[in-house]
Amino acid sequence: MSFAKLDALGHRLEALEHALSILGADEATHMAVGGGEKRAEAMATLAGMYHAEASAPAVADWIESAKAESLSEDQQLALGEFERNYRNLTCLPTEFIERRTAATMRSEQLWRELRPSGDWDTFLPALEGVVALVREEAQLRADATGLAPYDALMDQYDPGNRTADLDATFGDLEIFLKDFVPEALAAQERRLSTRPRKSLNPPYPIEKQRELGLAAMRAVGFDFTHGSLAVSHHPFCGGVPSDVRMTTRYRTDEFLSSLMGVLHETGHALYEQGLQKEWSHWPIGKARGMGIHESQSLFVEMQLARSPEFWEFMLPLVHLHLGDDAIPGWEIADILNEVNHVERGYIRVDADEVTYPLHVILRYELEQELVAGKLEASQIPEAWDAKMTEYLGISTMDNMKDGPMQDVHWPAGSFGYFPSYTLGAMIAAQQWAALERDVPDAREQMRRGDFGAINGWRADRIWTQGSRWSTPELITRATGEPLNADYFKAHLKRRYLDG
Amino acid sequence: MSFAKLDALGHRLEALEHALSILGADEATHMAVGGGEKRAEAMATLAGMYHAEASAPAVADWIESAKAESLSEDQQLALGEFERNYRNLTCLPTEFIERRTAATMRSEQLWRELRPSGDWDTFLPALEGVVALVREEAQLRADATGLAPYDALMDQYDPGNRTADLDATFGDLEIFLKDFVPEALAAQERRLSTRPRKSLNPPYPIEKQRELGLAAMRAVGFDFTHGSLAVSHHPFCGGVPSDVRMTTRYRTDEFLSSLMGVLHETGHALYEQGLQKEWSHWPIGKARGMGIHESQSLFVEMQLARSPEFWEFMLPLVHLHLGDDAIPGWEIADILNEVNHVERGYIRVDADEVTYPLHVILRYELEQELVAGKLEASQIPEAWDAKMTEYLGISTMDNMKDGPMQDVHWPAGSFGYFPSYTLGAMIAAQQWAALERDVPDAREQMRRGDFGAINGWRADRIWTQGSRWSTPELITRATGEPLNADYFKAHLKRRYLDG
Structure with missing residues (x-):
């Protein structure tokens, strides 16, 4: 049964979320100061495992065939959210995600550096790059969801x-x-x-x-x-x-x-x-x-x-x-x-x-x-x-x-x-x-x-x-x-x- | 290159170990009392992921073909330990691990219950079951390692x-x-x-x-x-x-x-x-x-x-x-x-x-x-x-x-x-x-x-x-x-x- 596979996937994702949430809270409260590098490495690897599990091609098949199964109302609602999450996770090509991650990391670092002095001119090229990528992302999400570009961005949060x-x-x-x-x-x-x-x-x-x-x-x-x-x-x-x-x-x-x-x-x-x-x-x-x-x-x-x-x-x-x-x-x-x-x-x-x-x-x-x-x-x-x-x-x-x-x-x-x-x-x-x-x-x-x-x-x-x-x-x-x-x-x- | 695959595996296992170690320490020190059930579930799932990664059949192939690769002394020593760990992890059939886990969990629970009163007679049948399984495990480990049965048990720890x-x-x-x-x-x-x-x-x-x-x-x-x-x-x-x-x-x-x-x-x-x-x-x-x-x-x-x-x-x-x-x-x-x-x-x-x-x-x-x-x-x-x-x-x-x-x-x-x-x-x-x-x-x-x-x-x-x-x-x-x-x-x- 395909819904059962989604259910099992949910347990694996929940365990990884549990680890990431507790490790994140621990980092801000109890971690030794020198523990940050290894913590970041571990969390990045666990986040990668989460992404790989959640966006695996097989998940799309499970979602499709679960639609034909006899499901309770709760299961039907869950299936709809499994599908929405899967679409949000997979609608951006890996090549794009890599470009965006590099650009936003650089831009955020630059912002932290320049904000105290308010040096807008030095910051502007980085922000221009981010805005270009956000326009691209909004269009990719719009194509995948059928929403207007800005709606497709908002839809991730609400x-x-x-x-x-x-x-x-x-x-x-x-x-x-x-x-x-x-x-x-x-x-x-x-x-x-x-x-x-x-x-x-x-x-x-x-x-x-x-x-x-x-x-x-x-x-x-x-x-x-x-x-x-x-x-x-x-x-x-x-x-x-x-x-x-x-x-x-x-x-x-x-x-x-x-x-x-x-x-x-x-x-x-x-x-x-x-x-x-x-x-x-x-x-x-x-x-x-x-x-x-x-x-x-x-x-x-x-x-x-x-x-x-x-x-x-x-x-x-x-x-x-x-x-x-x-x-x-x-x-x-x-x-x-x-x-x-x-x-x-x-x-x-x-x-x-x-x-x-x-x-x-x-x-x-x-x-x-x-x-x-x-x-x-x-x-x-x-x-x-x-x-x-x-x-x-x-x-x-x-x-x-x-x-x-x-x-x-x-x-x-x-x-x-x-x-x-x-x-x-x-x-x-x-x-x-x-x-x-x-x-x-x-x-x-x-x-x-x-x-x-x-x-x-x-x-x-x-x-x-x-x-x-x-x-x-x-x-x-x-x-x-x-x-x-x-x-x-x-x-x-x-x-x-x-x- | 197969050693590179083992190296990447090592990073994934280290991330899961990191999570399990910090979650374990957190459980004993900072976890809310009602958090135990979900924590146990998350840790069991992460431990299962660790086991699945570490004991995957492909790992045996990587180990075998890495032996033919040109490796530094450190890599050679690491390869030897990858192999030893893999053998220790895979030498027990899943069916046996399930039997042993069930028997030792039951025996340990019974021990916690009976130890205060020192009720040996009630405890004995459970211990007899464990001893029979340990003999079986020692023989399985002996067969896999070429060691004597008790040596094969000790070898896991030292x-x-x-x-x-x-x-x-x-x-x-x-x-x-x-x-x-x-x-x-x-x-x-x-x-x-x-x-x-x-x-x-x-x-x-x-x-x-x-x-x-x-x-x-x-x-x-x-x-x-x-x-x-x-x-x-x-x-x-x-x-x-x-x-x-x-x-x-x-x-x-x-x-x-x-x-x-x-x-x-x-x-x-x-x-x-x-x-x-x-x-x-x-x-x-x-x-x-x-x-x-x-x-x-x-x-x-x-x-x-x-x-x-x-x-x-x-x-x-x-x-x-x-x-x-x-x-x-x-x-x-x-x-x-x-x-x-x-x-x-x-x-x-x-x-x-x-x-x-x-x-x-x-x-x-x-x-x-x-x-x-x-x-x-x-x-x-x-x-x-x-x-x-x-x-x-x-x-x-x-x-x-x-x-x-x-x-x-x-x-x-x-x-x-x-x-x-x-x-x-x-x-x-x-x-x-x-x-x-x-x-x-x-x-x-x-x-x-x-x-x-x-x-x-x-x-x-x-x-x-x-x-x-x-x-x-x-x-x-x-x-x-x-x-x-x-x-x-x-x-x-x-x-x-x-x-």
């Missing part, structure tokens, strides 16, 4: 995402935010005039911050029998669903960045821990994609952890773990002043919830034009500056480092990924709204630190669904309607104007 | 070990020890009458013990850019040569057991860290075998760390890390009273340096008879009791738990492994003697905590030699003569009679 839908939603959001940002800033100014930002009382010892982070993870539902928290330079949520490896980093002069980071990563972790175990070796047993994953982390970070209700149970935990003098005289509104502070800035990763989508929409618009050949790499600085000026009123013309050279994505050849971030923010808001219809006292429950019903709803609607549905189908099934920016807009109004 | 050589050496040692044990006990009694054992002053906090252990590792040459120390229930030295994962465990009521354990495992670690990096993916780049590996750990633990010279620099480190009141009034002789205490006992793993070889020789003699069919499993209790009474003057007839049921080796089907322990102790003593001929002031250097020349000698003679030579050849090349029990005997006399 299956089913189409510019035809996103253009409208992002356009709607863009118009809204251009007006909303100044309104939110004005409202913030009024709030701060009656309640100025309070001072912290450092130092905050790492061991105490760790205990606070663990308490926060436990409170929102992290399962410590299937995961742990360690320290790494760049925080991440890795490992495997049965053993999720979360990390954070600590500063002793403040504690909120680590705590909010831990809550964000816990959102990713809950999704992984909540996947269906019996399908873990099938594609439908994996998390759906980047947009949905980000919606789970932003649900915890934005919908829950930056709300006033959340801090009713969280503030006492801060006092418990950091001491009574940690934030002397602070009330919930003072915490919210910090965690919901809005500011126009150059840097996407430092942006707040309100301005962040404008950073993403800028990139989404530019990369579509780049892929379509309507914009050349050499024209990026002016295009970037024009949009930053239009959206946020700040110019980047003399600052390539904090302008088009700030992100690794383009230098690394990742086009079609950026929209996932804002997609995630919108899905998170839409989920909360749908959840509140089903669980009307969800905010009351959150006040008490009770996430049982909230997590139960998400487990049913999202986590256990794995990759059964495309991203848009999953959104509709989980929330009762297609992606709709109104929920995110309402969320922003509630938090930043009414608050 | 290539080149033969009963023809070991019988004489162990026989010599046995005769010596039967007289020496009472002499050493009498000498100890005299010493203790003038210097009674001193009291410890617990508690010894774990964090301080950890710092002391790290200081001891650093002192004897552990490279922290290629390794680390963690905590696990059963201490081990695992990981890979570029990233050695050592562990220990702590008790707060005393510190010597963890410290001596750390030094033992550091001996293993130095060997791994000292292997030739350019051959790391060839069999000759790996550590030679169990006896040589144990000789490296016992060299550090027994030859170095239980000597008076060692404690001249170590005692101040104890005070530095554990505090001045940690061992009030203790002198070096008081430490030696503890770490070199001799006592007749039932349990091999708790035995001291003097009595330990008798535990091993007993097992070595019995397992030869078991494999040869001269002894049946049902006769073990009487045979064991007779030898324990003869060698150590203690009877185990009413105590199966602390008699023939104490070790996991036989229940798990590991026959031919026990001699490696005492082989290691003898090699360690012989190495020290050879080293002292070349580095006459080695003891003076140790007094100062200077292990540069000592480690340099071992790196040249042992570590960098990897698996280029059989165990007996390596002993002769490193020390200038074949295995000779006289060095171990002289070491024991010096330490336990003259001291």
